[in-house]
Amino acid sequence: MATIEEIVLPDIGDFANVEVIEILVAPGDQVLAEQSLLTVESDKATIEIPAPRVGVIQEVIVRIGDKVSQGARLMTLAVGEGAPDAAPAVVVDTLPVTPELPPVAPAAEVEIISVILPDIGDLSDLPVVEILVAPGDRITANQSLLTLETDKATMEVPAPQAGIVEEIAVKIGDVLNPGDLLLMLRPVEQSTPAPVAPAKAPENPLLEQPDQQNSTPPARAHGEAERRQAPVLPRPADMTAIATGRKPHASPTVRRFARELGVDLARVKGSGAKGRATKADVQSFVKKTLAQGNAGGAAASLPFAFPAAPEVDYSRFGAIEVVDLSRIKKLSGRHLHRCWLTVPHVTQFDQADITELEAFRKSQPDGVKLTLLAFLLKAVAVALQRMPILKASLSGDGEQLVFKQFTHIGVAVDTPNGLLVPVVRDVDQKNLTALAQELVDLSAKARAGKLAPADLQCGCFSISSLGGIGGTAFTPIVNAPEVAILGVSRSAMQPVWNGAEFVPRLLLPLSLSYDHRVVDGADGARFTTLLAQLLGDIRRLLL
Secondary structure (H helix, E strand, C coil): CCEEEEEECCCCCCCCCEEEEEECCCCCCEECCCCEEEEEECCCCEEEEECCCCEEEEEECCCCCCEECCCCEEEEEEECCCCCCCCHHHHHHHCCCCCCCCCCCCCCCCCCEEEECCCCCCCCCEEEEEECCCCCCEECCCCEEEEEECCCCEEEEECCCCEEEEEECCCCCCEECCCCEEEEEEECCCCCCCCCCCCCCCCCHHHHCCCCCCCCCCCCCCCCCCCCCCCCCCCHHHHCHHHHCCCCCECHHHHHHHHHHCCCHHHCCCCCHHHCECHHHHHHHHHHHHHHHHCCCCHHHCCCCCCCCCCCCHHHCCCCCCCCCCHHHHHHHHHHHHHHHHCCEEEEEEEEECHHHHHHHHCCCCCCCCCHHHHHHHHHHHHHHHCHHHHCEECCCCCCEECCCCCCEEECEEECCEEECCEECCHHHCCHHHHHHHHHHHHHHHHCCCCCHHHHCCCCEEEEECCCCCCCCCCCCCCCCCCEEEEECCCEEEEEECCCCEEEEEEEEEEEEEECCCCCHHHHHHHHHHHHHHHHCHHHHHC
């Protein structure tokens, strides 16, 4: 005689009030020992609760969204001889009979019906994450047709009646609302179960052999549609979804977290039970990919999935000319694109009073022309010596800071073929005249296309000066693996209040962009303030 047992939530560690996010069985389902019954989720992990023994589910007490703790009643289970048989859709594969196909009326005599999304409560705009049937499949009433996903759980939409799927009206990724068309169905009678391949098996092998926990039902006949009740038991295909390219195995919370970061879960290797991807797996994937990007990896390795730009035929609107990008623009463009995507940029704006500096510069005798950029190089070198965090770099794995004992500064040069950044080495060890002469030489080599690879390497900070062209401020892109770049715009005379009156002063706009993972906002402001002080009184460069 069958006995009814209660299934309660076992000891799952230091967790309480965990949320039920999936129910994997229904009343009437026959289950094996250790077969997953439902899934609960804590703040840190998802846990599948197994069946304690072989039996038939009598009642499901909890619902999706319920909060449960250790000892909470989950379900009731009939065990032992005399337990009721499972629903036909679950155990039909074990019966040694081969009934005939139910009669299907000719197409002209059977009206094809439209299956729409029923009222599912106060929910809308639900994405389709899985389609469980295909055209030509024979389905039973209440068999799952497709899976939708909410912010907290997934739900399967059952078939309203038995029939043959004629056409699928949705695809994975579509967003549905109640009343939307799902598929077209040709109704058939369900008085007789669907055919199965002949097989010799005990009348109820699950109950007669309770110790065979790993036994599996025989395979379906070739071409036969899968028959399941909603909600359904986990299928082997679900467990190998990542390997086969289907939807990865993860909880709704993890799926939403991955979507917010733009991560493709199919590329994340799950470390949870049965290959389930966890939040930690997603974070580890992003961290690893960003580190690869900082180390100079290809932009294609980034975890961000952007839609392809649409192709536009501009010739429809008028005459056009197509010119290939120069090799320098292609290379620098890819590098700057990667820097913009992988470096969290912040830009600090300030002004330096260079009235006295400009007067001193113009008073120098003829010879090597002292440009403002030479003074900028020297002032930046002194500021970097006092604040070395601005010339540090992150290690390849993003776990360490590399502090450099040298001061090599890159200077952006506008050339006919594109932007180049030659590097002035050991700026802190050279005087203004030497720096001015080296700037002239490097600029000439850059515009002539004669820079050697060594001239473009080993920079620890960059300067981009647009003062000769114009502008009041801009946001330069950090030249990773450097962590900061200084943008300089055109200086202009402005009235400045000195406490008693407004006086004309020559102000130089400064724009410091920096990597916020390394440089805090306070350090960025301190650096521009220090630089403004050094430029405001060049005697400070001697201190």
